Amino acid sequence: MTPERSAVVEMSGITIQFPGVKALDDVDFTLRAGEVHSLMGENGAGKSTLIKALTGVYGIDAGSIRVAGEERQFRTTADAQAAGVATVYQEVNLCQNLTVGENVMLGAEIRRAGMVDWKATHAAAATYLAELGVHIDTRSILASHSIAVQQLVAITRAMVVDTKVLVLDEPTSSLDRGEVEQLFSVIRDLRDRGVAILFVSHFLDQIYEISDRLTVLRNGTLVGEYAITELGREQLVAKMIGRELGELESLSASAERPIDRTGTPVLRASGLGRKNALEPVDLEVFGGEIVGLAGLLGSGRTELARLLAGADRPDQGSVDVGGTASRTGSPRHALDRGIAFSSEDRRAEGIVGDLTVAENIVLGIQARRGAMRRISAAEKQAVVDEYITALGVRPADPNALIRNLSGGNQQKVLLARWLATAPELLILDEPTRGIDVGAKADIQRKVAELAEKGLSVVFISSELEEVLRIAQRVAVLRDRRKIGELATRDVDLDALVTYIAEGQSQQAAPTVPETVSSDREKIA
Numbered sequence: 179m180t181p182e183r184s185a186v187v188e189m190s191g192i193t194i195q196f197p198g199v200k201a202l203d204d205v206d207f208t209l210r211a212g213e214v215h216s217l218m219g220e221n222g223a224g225k226s227t228l229i230k231a232l233t234g235v236y237g238i239d240a241g242s243i244r245v246a247g248e249e250r251q252f253r254t255t256a257d258a259q260a261a262g263v264a265t266v267y268q269e270v271n272l273c274q275n276l277t278v279g280e281n282v283m284l285g286a287e288i289r290r291a292g293m294v295d296w297k298a299t300h301a302a303a304a305t306y307l308a309e310l311g312v313h314i315d316t317r318s319i320l321a322s323h324s325i326a327v328q329q330l331v332a333i334t335r336a337m338v339v340d341t342k343v344l345v346l347d348e349p350t351s352s353l354d355r356g357e358v359e360q361l362f363s364v365i366r367d368l369r370d371r372g373v374a375i376l377f378v379s380h381f382l383d384q385i386y387e388i389s390d391r392l393t394v395l396r397n398g399t400l401v402g403e404y405a406i407t408e409l410g411r412e413q414l415v416a417k418m419i420g421r422e423l424g425e426l427e428s429l430s431a432s433a434e435r436p437i438d439r440t441g442t443p444v445l446r447a448s449g450l451g452r453k454n455a456l457e458p459v460d461l462e463v464f465g466g467e468i469v470g471l472a473g474l475l476g477s478g479r480t481e482l483a484r485l486l487a488g489a490d491r492p493d494q495g496s497v498d499v500g501g502t503a504s505r506t507g508s509p510r511h512a513l514d515r516g517i518a519f520s521s522e523d524r525r526a527e528g529i530v531g532d533l534t535v536a537e538n539i540v541l542g543i544q545a546r547r548g549a550m551r552r553i554s555a556a557e558k559q560a561v562v563d564e565y566i567t568a569l570g571v572r573p574a575d576p577n578a579l580i581r582n583l584s585g586g587n588q589q590k591v592l593l594a595r596w597l598a599t600a601p602e603l604l605i606l607d608e609p610t611r612g613i614d615v616g617a618k619a620d621i622q623r624k625v626a627e628l629a630e631k632g633l634s635v636v637f638i639s640s641e642l643e644e645v646l647r648i649a650q651r652v653a654v655l656r657d658r659r660k661i662g663e664l665a666t667r668d669v670d671l672d673a674l675v676t677y678i679a680e681g682q683s684q685q686a687a688p689t690v691p692e693t694v695s696s697d698r699e700k701i702a
Contacts, residue, residue, distance in 0.1 A: 262342030279316030380476020470649035487519030531581030
C-alpha cells in the first residue's frame, strides 16, 4: 500500500459498553482507499462489535467515526449505507426468492414513466456483474446459485450504490478453494478501483494472501496496526492470544503422565470430514489420555469435536469406539456408545436456564435411559449431591435455577451432567471460557484427576497454555485441516505457537506416538 492513499474511515477512541462488560475500550481504527485491511483477534476480542459500530448496528458510547473526511453518527444501518458503507456477511442477506437481477438492482431499478423497465434493469444488472467477472443469467432465482455466487451478487449490489467501504465478514467460511480464488479476484479488482475493503477471516493463509494491512484486537482493546509484510504469522498469533513468546508458560505435571498406546484406542476417527467444514482427519484417543485440539478460532477445532460427538453428521470417514465401528449420527447415538460432549456455547447448547441445578445434572442420565425409565427421587438426590460436592458447585443448592449461577458454576454443572452418564470419552469444547481463575483451576484439576482414573478426554481451549498444561498430546488444526500432532512433553508454548502459525516448530521435531500418523509431510 502506498503512503499517499487517503483515509476513508477514521474511527477514534471507540468505546462501547454493555451491561457488565466493556466490549470496546478506546479503540482506534483507520481504513484507507484501495487497500484490503484485515481485522484480527480471537473470540471476544471485539471484532464484531467494531464492525457493528461502523455499519450502524450499534451506537457508540464514546469516540468518533469519520467517513471520507466527514464525521458521522450512525444510528441505523441505513445511515451507514447512505455514507457508502456496505457489508457482505457469511450468511448472505439477500432475497432468495427474487432473481439475480432483482437482487443486484434492488432499490436502483431503472424506471420509465413511473414503471420499472425490467428489460433495462436486467441489462444493467448483467453489466454490473460482468464488471466483476460474473457471467450468469440475471433472470435466474438467487437461491438456485451457490453461496459463492450469492456473495458475488451481494458485492455487485454494493457497487451499484457507489460503495466507498466494503466490509466482508467471514466471506470464505463456506467456500471451497476455487470459489475463494474467484472471490479474491473480485476483491483485488475492487481494491484496484480504490474501494476500501475490511476483511474478516480466521484463515491465516487467506489473511496473508489478500491483505495489505491488519489490525489486531484483544479483549476489546487495540493491540496494534501493522503492514502485512511487517508482521510474521508467529508474531500475529502471539499478539492475538495475548502472550509474547518469551513469556509463555511451561508444561505442568499432567502432560508428563505416560499413556499406554499399545492396545485398542477408546476412539479412532479415520478420514472423518464434512464438506466446507473440515477436511478428512485421522485421530486416536487412548484410555486415560487427554488429547488437546489446538488452533486459532476457525481452524476446525469445534467442527472436529462436533463430528466426533455426533452433533454434526460427517459426509466421509468413520469412527470406531473401542475397536467397533460406531454410529455417531446424533448426540444420543454417541452417548449410547459412551461419548459425552460439552459444547462451547453453554447457553444455547448446554444449560437449560429455567431448570434447577439438579434437573440440569440428571438430564444426561435421563436422555440415555429414555423417557419411559424415569430416575427415582433417591437416585437423583444421590447423583446430584455427589457431583455438587465433587465439583464444588456454589451455591450448593440443588434447587437453585441454573441461570442464576455464575458462568464458572454453570460450567461445573454441565461437567457434572456428563460425568454422571459414566462416559468412556468426554469431549470438552472451551470448558473454561469466560469463567474466573478459581473455577478454571477447579475444572482443570478435575479433568486431570478423571483422566488419571482412566477417562479419555478431548480438550479444546483457545488458551494454548491450558491445553499444554493438562494434555499429553495435541492435534494441531489450521484452516479446517489437521496439520500434525505434537507430544506435549516435548513441546513448549513457543513451539506450539510457531507450529500453529507456520506448520513447524523451532525446536527439535516433537515426538508423535507411533500409533498416531502425522500429517507434517502434507504441509505445503
